[in-house]
Amino acid sequence: SSVVSVPGPPGPPGLPGSPGYSNPVRNSTQCLEAHRAAEGTLAYVSEKGGELYIRARNGWRKIQVCVVCDLYQLLRSLHLVALNAPLKGDMRGIRGADFQCYQQARSMGLTATYRAFLSSHLQDLATIVRKADRNDMPVVNLRIVFIGGEVLFSSWMSIFSGNGGIFDPSTPIYSFDGRNVMTDSAPEKLVWHGSSTVGIRLTTNYCEAWRTADMAVTGQAALLQTGRLLGQHVRSCSNHYIVLCIENTYVGNSHQRRN
Template identity: 40%
Template structure:
């Protein structure tokens, strides 16, 4: 048993121990599920997630409220009426402008999020002839904070992220689904992310690598990461391999198992 009544993630509990648990991974938590009493609070170090043991299995606790401070991302304990947050994550490898269309890009976001055991729904951070980037997040969720894979604050809201308001641009690292920091990893020598959007998040015509189906001499809009405006950008050749971002557009369901 660890300090403060926390239980070892590798050993089953004793009935007399406090009902606060720490597991290294979700897999270990699931493996020990039959030994964890109903009502126990569990913290999973891998992914920094918290869960409550319920009669039906496990209920993931919602991400707390966030506030933006001068020194960057600051987390505050959430009052009871706080909602969740939307995660912004990069694909595991840079891609050219040929992603098999917007649906192909969405499919890669979905598959990689599932492989990473992120149970929300992720879509590509791209505009295309069939969609404006600004519209992929529901209106009711556009005031929610945007966080990275590790829960660090990137922006106060989806709206502020797109509008490039003061303090809205990502200052915290942006991670891939497999945990790499695209701002420092050598796999991304150019810190640019495709988006194909106008400054307001609309579709930029003839600036989307032919609907994200071309790696030829055409052009697509991409923005430098870490410079203050995520929808700023210049035209780049579609043959360039750049960052592709994915944004969470639907939350994990409350009962996950």
Template identity: 40%
Template sequence: IHLIAANHPLSGDMDGISGADSICYKESKKFGWPNTFKAFLSSRWQDLRGLIKQGKNDYVTVLNGKNETLFDSLEDIFNGSEGKLVHKNFIYSFDGRDVLNDVVWPYKYVWHGSDKYGYQKPENETCKYWSSSDPDKYAMVGNLSRKRILSADKLSCWQRFALLCLEISQNNGVLLGKK
């Protein structure tokens, strides 16, 4: 499965989780990805690790937009290592830009709203469940400069960071995500 960034940084106000999912869906379709993508965010109703059905999918390889390995398995994201990127490959946006090295993303963070195991944090650590850009509200973000997509940095919702999108279906139509 693929983990790809939206094409521009966003504040914590993404019109909720459905708005963030819509961004991922629209950008994936615009750039010709045939499968379904959802926002790689925790919310009131979902943990990050719940985006994909547990079990046999734990060992599916996670690729970037250029089909290079980011994680040997989904479990490598949620094993408590803060989603440490151990491969030398980068996270790309749907339009092919390297998030870590492109000036479009001046701050090298990704929104997630989870702890290092992919479990949701409370409302006050998810920009009011992704519906606030209030400078006094906060969310958990991952630090790409440290190569950790689930690090426990807590930053203000008014800032603009990368939104990651996770592919949740396969070409054969098998749905990986929870219904």
């Protein structure tokens, strides 16, 4: 015969267990973990109303809302970069110099517009950057440290205050191919600019609008070791000196390299 078991009365309740563990960052970043990304990469997750993450060495970390505005300010900057080789005064005019800035920037995957840091018969140096970007964006070098670069000047117009464009000469100025022109092998660290200390063209000292390398013609240059980007040194246009390029319009994150 079969025996029917009758359940007894319920026992006393057990001790409360430990609370469950929830890691919202892990939940939000599960989709990110499937993708390999370089350290410093930013990612936007649309769940939970939208969250921003950065790839750290040990995984993804959430960026708190309170620092997003600071992050935005870091992104807003104008890059000052040297051409890969020094040039004589004959640059085929300002358009030729501008084209070299454009060409070398594009060859490195930089999508912003770069123009030569020079005065000419067509322009005063101080007016190259558009008015909306002249006062509220720092001028930085090309070194990517998390986001942005190392600050050379607090703003574009601060260069032209009349003090000769004072900056810290220990801060590197990089060429498009990554050399620090402040410490490379070039014996003279001079940069052409053809300008006064307030960024106005000097028509007698800009190598005939950057169209001649004649030894008898002169151009205005600055000696970088002195920490003055607009130093007033008159030199023969036959010399090979550094030519700088300025990102003349901030356009979102266009300073970042494209893969």
